[in-house]
Amino acid sequence: MAKKKTDEVRFAPTGIGDEKDGAIQKGVDLPAPTRKKHKSLGLSEDDLKDMYEQMFLQRRFEERAMQQYQKGKFGGFLHLYIGQEAVSTGTVYALNDDDDIITAYRDHGWGLCRGITPNEGMAELFGKKTGCSKGKGGSMHFAKTENHFWGGYGIVGGHIPIGGGLAFANKYNQNNRISATFFGDGAVDQGSLHETLNIAKLWGLPAIFVVENNGYSMGTAAKRHTVAEIVDRAKGYDIKSKVVNGMDVFSVFEAMKEIAEWVRENSEPYFVEIRTYRYRGHSMSDPQKYRTKEELKEYQENDPIERLKSYLLDEGILDEDGIEEIEEKVEQEVLDAVEFADESDFPDEEALYDDMFAEDEPYFHN
Amino acid sequence: MAELQFREAIKAAIDEEMDREEKVFIMGEEVAEYDGAYKSTEGLLKKYGFKRVIDTPISELGFSGIGVGAAMNGLRPIVEFMTFNFAVLALDQIINHASKAGYMTGGQISMPIVFRGPNASAGQLGATHSVAYDSMYAHFPGLKVIYTSEPDDAKGLLKSAIRDDNPVIFMESEQMYGMKGEVSDEDDYIIPIGKGKIKREGSDVTVVAHGKMYHVAKQAAAQLEKDGVEVELIDPRTVKPLDLPLIVESIKKTNRCVVVDEAHPFGGFASEVGFLIQREAFDYLDAPVQRVTLPDVNAPFSKPLFDAWLPDAKQVIDAVNQVTYRN
Numbered sequence: 001m002a003k004k005k006t007d008e009v010r011f012a013p014t015g016i017g018d019e020k021d022g023a024i025q026k027g028v029d030l031p032a033p034t035r036k037k038h039k040s041l042g043l044s045e046d047d048l049k050d051m052y053e054q055m056f057l058q059r060r061f062e063e064r065a066m067q068q069y070q071k072g073k074f075g076g077f078l079h080l081y082i083g084q085e086a087v088s089t090g091t092v093y094a095l096n097d098d099d100d101i102i103t104a105y106r107d108h109g110w111g112l113c114r115g116i117t118p119n120e121g122m123a124e125l126f127g128k129k130t131g132c133s134k135g136k137g138g139s140m141h142f143a144k145t146e147n148h149f150w151g152g153y154g155i156v157g158g159h160i161p162i163g164g165g166l167a168f169a170n171k172y173n174q175n176n177r178i179s180a181t182f183f184g185d186g187a188v189d190q191g192s193l194h195e196t197l198n199i200a201k202l203w204g205l206p207a208i209f210v211v212e213n214n215g216y217s218m219g220t221a222a223k224r225h226t227v228a229e230i231v232d233r234a235k236g237y238d239i240k241s242k243v244v245n246g247m248d249v250f251s252v253f254e255a256m257k258e259i260a261e262w263v264r265e266n267s268e269p270y271f272v273e274i275r276t277y278r279y280r281g282h283s284m285s286d287p288q289k290y291r292t293k294e295e296l297k298e299y300q301e302n303d304p305i306e307r308l309k310s311y312l313l314d315e316g317i318l319d320e321d322g323i324e325e326i327e328e329k330v331e332q333e334v335l336d337a338v339e340f341a342d343e344s345d346f347p348d349e350e351a352l353y354d355d356m357f358a359e360d361e362p363y364f365h366n
Numbered sequence: 367m368a369e370l371q372f373r374e375a376i377k378a379a380i381d382e383e384m385d386r387e388e389k390v391f392i393m394g395e396e397v398a399e400y401d402g403a404y405k406s407t408e409g410l411l412k413k414y415g416f417k418r419v420i421d422t423p424i425s426e427l428g429f430s431g432i433g434v435g436a437a438m439n440g441l442r443p444i445v446e447f448m449t450f451n452f453a454v455l456a457l458d459q460i461i462n463h464a465s466k467a468g469y470m471t472g473g474q475i476s477m478p479i480v481f482r483g484p485n486a487s488a489g490q491l492g493a494t495h496s497v498a499y500d501s502m503y504a505h506f507p508g509l510k511v512i513y514t515s516e517p518d519d520a521k522g523l524l525k526s527a528i529r530d531d532n533p534v535i536f537m538e539s540e541q542m543y544g545m546k547g548e549v550s551d552e553d554d555y556i557i558p559i560g561k562g563k564i565k566r567e568g569s570d571v572t573v574v575a576h577g578k579m580y581h582v583a584k585q586a587a588a589q590l591e592k593d594g595v596e597v598e599l600i601d602p603r604t605v606k607p608l609d610l611p612l613i614v615e616s617i618k619k620t621n622r623c624v625v626v627d628e629a630h631p632f633g634g635f636a637s638e639v640g641f642l643i644q645r646e647a648f649d650y651l652d653a654p655v656q657r658v659t660l661p662d663v664n665a666p667f668s669k670p671l672f673d674a675w676l677p678d679a680k681q682v683i684d685a686v687n688q689v690t691y692r693n
């Protein structure tokens with residue numbers, strides 16, 4: 001075989017630039033959404049209204065959070081979930097309330113869906129003692145364990161085995177609960193996923209592992225950081241798998257419901273790739289040169305909230321007034337949350353030492 | 367002298383070494399097309415191309431190990447971590463392999479590799495993104511550890527690190543990347559690894575501080591000056607090998623010492639330096655060595671808690687007052 005010339009040697013695939021005639025490697029391809037209507041999915045009209053409220057709340061909560069961040073009301077990272085709300089909403093609807101959910105740092109939507117109140121969430125962002133994690137965690141570490149939401153985690157891939165561990169405990173306790181672990185396309189490249197999938201299959205853990213493929217890992221398009229189709233990772237482990245349209249809450253609900261039932265029934269893991277899109281930058285400082293405005297627009301035209309709104313209107317479940325009523329209610333709730341967060345106290349300085357150990361008076365080295 | 371930002375000094379060092387030696391290449395998350403998460407590799411892709419400036423997946427264990435293998439096989443990799451908080455995932459490669467392979471094979475393997483990136487906290491990023499790892503790496507035989515505080519040191523020492531035939535941990539800080547400083551424009555400016563620097567002369571007390579904490583100590587020194595206390599401020603720059611003679615000589619003059627360290631107190635840089643001082647300069651001490659470190663607690667998010675957690679100038683002043691019996 002002829003040797004390649006050294007100037008042709010390359011390693012990482014290109015996304016942008018001269019090599020591609022300035023073209024940009026695109027995010028994700030969305031599979032077709034489900035055609036089923038709400039009734040055949042087992043959803044009532046009230047469910048739909050509630051789903052709409054849930055999704056709208058996640059959206060407005062984050063839009064307001066972003067404003068507060070820009071005003072300098074709080075610091076740290078702020079990773080927005082905007083665009084991906086159908087994934088959290090559809091899933092939470094599909095799972096039992098005592099099934100265990102764990103996710104990465106893009107966690108506000110998940111927390112709100114699992115019962116973190118807007119007040120508790122906003123206060124956490126502000127680092128106040130009234131926050132869901134007492135101001136200790138901030139944006140990346142929303143949690144509400146009493147509702148089986150085990151939190152957001154900041155080390156990419158770090159929480160994937162933990163999701164397996166939640167399922168391990170459920171199987172051990174024979175409590176008929178399952179776990180669902182959510183992570184980004186970027187996390188697929190971590191060894192932790194692969195080790196966990198193998199063990200999960202070997203030990204029959206009732207766990208769903210879900211990639212929220214939003215097309216990008218920070219500034220790197222999925223096709224530039226991971227090979228082949230993400231969903232096919234499951235094949236090597238003989239784990240069942242599915243690709244789902246994450247811009248459509250019905251599709252997420254339908255798939256996750258079926259999968260959850262199967263996992264519960266069989267005590268086996270499942271691997272799901274939910275394709276979605278994040279509208280905002282990775283965090284607050286991201287010039288977003290890795291994608292075009294046109295691409296963003298293309299996905300925004302598939303907006304999950306608009307989509308559900310159209311369905312509600314088309315089916316005559318709600319009229320414009322009904323929609324507005326929900327939106328106004330949410331709007332007020334979020335504004336109240338901002339006020340609540342702003343007015344809440346910061347933790348007392350002694351709180352620095354709280355929550356480190358199980359003992360009331362633990363030892364601290366000095 | 368030229369005034370450069372810290373990130374520009376880092377980039378200049380990498381650029382010069384890549385230019386000088388074809389075997390040097392850099393890889394890490396977002397180093398190429400994104401121009402670096404903190405822009406410390408800006409423009410390098412354009413200059414050196416896809417062969418030598420390489421974006422990696424988020425696979426710290428994998429790409430670090432690939433760096434180790436490449437180094438064994440004759441290349442000189444620079445492996446960038448977005449922060450050393452993520453290098454925890456790669457510890458097997460750094461500690462079990464990079465630091466040991468040469469020894470285990472009776473010297474058959476050489477390991478010219480640099481692991482670099484920001485270390486320690488960078489504001490309210492929470493418990494998993496805020497740890498100072500320099501003393502942890504220094505614990506292990508076979509690694510050299512550098513944690514610089516100013517652009518000039520960064521440039522000269524990074525160039526040395528890249529030329530070094532051993533694995534070198536080279537640390538920076540997100541919060542220092544924008545900081546400006548005079549950098550020597552001497553051709554091929556090199557600072558030897560293991561040489562500290564007296565950055566401020568004084569006769570009353572020796573303060574040892576490196577990395578981000580150097581700036582905290584510097585601030586304290588400026589305030590103490592107003593109170594008539596002259597601090598001799600030593601930046602060891604290299605954590606290991608440590609420039610102990612420089613510290614000891616200073617203590618012979620001041621007879622007092624405070625060590626400032628952005629790590630937790632147990633088994634950190636401060637405890638090691640404190641031990642060495644009592645062994646090497648016991649007879650010269652007029653007061654026990656004091657240290658300023660993080661508390662034995664994880665990083666909190668909340669702003670006031672975070673501010674209380676991170677060592678500040680006031681704590682350094684208090685420690686100086688203690689060793690000078692001024693309180």
Ligand SMILES: Cc1ncc(C[n+]2csc(CCOP(=O)(O)OP(=O)(O)O)c2C)c(N)n1
Pocket residue numbers: 106154155156157183184185186187188214216217218278282395424426448452455
């Ligand atoms: C182990 C580790 N490496 C790197 C990072 C820095 N980092 C945070 S998020 C991120 C991108 C992750 O992308 P993806 O998994 O697709 O999730 P998304 O942000 O799209 O939700 C990176 C590189 C980290 N937090 N942890």
Ligand SMILES: [Mg+2]
Pocket residue numbers: 184185186212213214215216217218
């Ligand atoms: Mg992603």
